[in-house]
Amino acid sequence: MDQDADVELHKDPVVSLSKAALATFTAKRETLSEVNENALFADGFEEALIGIVERFGQEPVALYDRDMCIEILKRDMDEDEAEEFFCFNVIGSWVGEGTPAFAIMFSPGPKPGVDA
Numbered sequence: 001m002d003q004d005a006d007v008e009l010h011k012d013p014v015v016s017l018s019k020a021a022l023a024t025f026t027a028k029r030e031t032l033s034e035v036n037e038n039a040l041f042a043d044g045f046e047e048a049l050i051g052i053v054e055r056f057g058q059e060p061v062a063l064y065d066r067d068m069c070i071e072i073l074k075r076d077m078d079e080d081e082a083e084e085f086f087c088f089n090v091i092g093s094w095v096g097e098g099t100p101a102f103a104i105m106f107s108p109g110p111k112p113g114v115d116a
Contacts (some may be wrong), residue, residue: 025049036060040098042090045069052103062100069102 025046032052033040041049048068052060069090073082074094091102 015056021047032060032062036098038096038098040095042069042100043089045072048072050103053103059097061098064100064102066102066104 024094028049028051038059039061043064045064045068048064048066049062050065050068051063053063053067054060066086066095070079070082070086073085077085093099
């Protein structure tokens with residue numbers, strides 16, 4: 001098999017990562033696991049893992065890009081179905097203190113002190 005061939009991470013056809021993307025996800029997962037061994041990950045959204053979020057008095061958790069999660073779901077369903085599925089099955093799933101967080105990303109604006 002070619003080293004750059006896609007690797008199925010799950011049986012779900014939504015998720016298919018290249019070996020490089022899988023290595024990147026694995027490195028991110030290991031980094032988070034070092035600071036919170038109880039952190040949980042959102043299955044099928046490996047490409048959307050963008051970082052770690054810290055909250056006062058709580059352990060760090062995985063941080064995903066919400067829009068990217070919707071785009072992943074849209075590979076298998078239309079936009080309305082993807083939004084509904086995400087809100088009900090992903091955001092609506094609390095599985096304990098290690099539950100991941102999902103960020104709504106702002107568009108980058110001008111930097112402070114820089115004229116546009």
